[in-house]
Amino acid sequence: MASKGITILGASGSIGVSTLDVLARHPDRFHVFALTANSNVDKIFEQCQRFQPRYAVMVETVAATLLEKRLQAVGSEVVVLAGAEALDAVASSPETDYVMAAIVGAAGLLPTLAAARAGKRVMLANKEALVMSGQLFIDAVREHGAELLPIDSEHNAVFQCLPTDGRKGVEKILLTASGGPFRTWSSSDLQGVTPEQAVAHPNWSMGQKISVDSATLMNKGLEVIEACWLFGLPAERVEVVVHPQSTIHSMVSYNDGSVLAQLGNPDMRTPIAYALGWPERLVSGVAPLDLFATARLDFEQPDRERFPCLLLAYDAHARGGYATIALNAANEVAVKAFLGREIGFADIPLLVKDVMHQASAGTPMNLDDILIQDEESRVRSLSWIKNKKLH
Ligand code: NDP
Numbered sequence: 001m002a003s004k005g006i007t008i009l010g011a012s013g014s015i016g017v018s019t020l021d022v023l024a025r026h027p028d029r030f031h032v033f034a035l036t037a038n039s040n041v042d043k044i045f046e047q048c049q050r051f052q053p054r055y056a057v058m059v060e061t062v063a064a065t066l067l068e069k070r071l072q073a074v075g076s077e078v079v080v081l082a083g084a085e086a087l088d089a090v091a092s093s094p095e096t097d098y099v100m101a102a103i104v105g106a107a108g109l110l111p112t113l114a115a116a117r118a119g120k121r122v123m124l125a126n127k128e129a130l131v132m133s134g135q136l137f138i139d140a141v142r143e144h145g146a147e148l149l150p151i152d153s154e155h156n157a158v159f160q161c162l163p164t165d166g167r168k169g170v171e172k173i174l175l176t177a178s179g180g181p182f183r184t185w186s187s188s189d190l191q192g193v194t195p196e197q198a199v200a201h202p203n204w205s206m207g208q209k210i211s212v213d214s215a216t217l218m219n220k221g222l223e224v225i226e227a228c229w230l231f232g233l234p235a236e237r238v239e240v241v242v243h244p245q246s247t248i249h250s251m252v253s254y255n256d257g258s259v260l261a262q263l264g265n266p267d268m269r270t271p272i273a274y275a276l277g278w279p280e281r282l283v284s285g286v287a288p289l290d291l292f293a294t295a296r297l298d299f300e301q302p303d304r305e306r307f308p309c310l311l312l313a314y315d316a317h318a319r320g321g322y323a324t325i326a327l328n329a330a331n332e333v334a335v336k337a338f339l340g341r342e343i344g345f346a347d348i349p350l351l352v353k354d355v356m357h358q359a360s361a362g363t364p365m366n367l368d369d370i371l372i373q374d375e376e377s378r379v380r381s382l383s384w385i386k387n388k389k390l391h
Pocket of ligand 1: 009010012013014016038039040059103104105125127151206209268
């Protein structure tokens, strides 16, 4: 079998690092074509030394210059490219077979779409890209013969539990949620949550933004929208189940009473290896699940009052594409402001609700309209924060 060329968008992040860990176990099947990051020169330098990609892309120009100098000093032949357009170029290059879409947030939309339009195997971690572009993205996948494989552990689990030939007999998707670090906290305690507490996820080790999203349950909300697009089901058939142990990664409920579940240790290398090898299974480095050590599997309803972000996401999806873009943009701005101690944890849903409700009804039909809505919602979110500080 010919070695597959891999581009990792967001190589310096948590998913990027786990992807390289899996690739390193299969040097005969895969080679790294391109690694990308925003500005983390140290990490990409180290990865270039080890994996010798053809290209390294740094979005920030200063970082690109610095990386180039460091690579030249050690005699490396890696070609360094700068700027966001270079992300699209490596993601759609004929020398790339598979693209790991692991940039965080809206910044991942254009290169992920470029990969889909170039007919690649798109391994989608960057859920924000799909939440923003919905039908447009799914149409691009279909029209250009791309393969879309979910990396989110929940959607990867669902993918593994669905029939291979359509949705026959499928009643519901049951998306599991750990409930985050504040599952048992009271509403008044949630007012005082610090960024340090919010990024300390009980089961998963992840980037800062998704860790905060997990703490507010916005991550689960984004995942509900992601599941609707990926699996072509209405939101009423995507249910969230809180499962604090994160042993079951999600389930599919069938019309004969069967519920199929995928279980495993909470380690992203399992879904990454599954997407890389599909339809085969590959060694991932993840330890086998010890069911006797797990002992308990608990399930609860999500608390929609203490964690309003989940309902906001269902609401946005019902309103249409403009609202989901606004939801995502407002959330990104809110999380950044929370991490920068400009707003409190409980302000996140308030800001998101306000900005999402200002979005027009309906769904944008082209990329320009998507990007305009994204930009407008960010401006509204920033002025919300400014007003909040004034009062
Ligand atoms: P990290 O914050 O760890 O990494 C983000 C990556 O994106 C880094 O490589 C970063 O580069 C790059 N990046 C950030 N901003 C930009 C930008 N403006 N342009 C280009 N690249 C940029 O995030 P995670 O790995 O945790 O998450 C990545 C995506 O995967 C998210 O969408 C998340 O929701 C999803 N996901 C993550 C999971 C996890 O376990 N971590 C699980 C399931 C989904 P730099 O380092 O230079 O800033």
